[in-house]
Amino acid sequence: MARERVNWRDRFPEDVTCVRCLQKRSIEDLDRLLWCEECQAAAKRRATMRGWLAGASLAVVLALYIWLVIQPDLSLIPTGWAATLLVAFYLGSRVARELFLGWERLANRRAVEARPPSADVDSPPSST
Ligand SMILES: [Zn+2]
Structure with missing residues (x-):
């Protein structure tokens, strides 16, 4: 006897309200937190923007630290310091993005x- 594969979606009716945008969606379009794909994409976009800002902030702070505290002789290996800042910017952005996205998923605020x-119709959508 073949066992039916249990799917978490089976517990829900066919159409479910997305908890973020309050639009009725097919359960197939929602994830486990009941976020639709547009809301997931919006959260990822927001987290990416905040991540880049955080990465840039980290790079600026690191540049100030290198410039003021370490005071390296930049005539020796300037590309090494530049690469350090670039790596801090990129990795800081990626880590911050994941943290921002994880926080947004964890908080799971309704109807955002x-x-x-x-x-x-009345006003242009505000960018958040
Ligand atoms: Zn949604």
């Missing part, structure tokens, strides 16, 4: 992406 039905 929801807009009143008339908002699209």
Whole structure:
């Protein structure tokens, strides 16, 4: 006797409300937190932007630390210091992005992406 593969989606009806934008979606389009794909993409975009800002901040702080505290002789290996800053910027951005995204998933705030039905007609959508 073949066993049916148990799917978490089976516990839900066919159409479910996304907890972020409050739009009715097919359960197939939602993830386990009941976020639709648009809301996941929006959260990733926001986390990426914040991640780049955090990475840039880290690189600036590191540059100031190198410049003021370490005071290296930049005539020797300037590309090494530049590479250090670039790596700090890139890795800092990636780590910060994951932390921001993880925090947003963990907090799982409701209806963050929801807009009143008339908002699209009356005013341009505010970028957050
Ligand atoms: Zn949504």
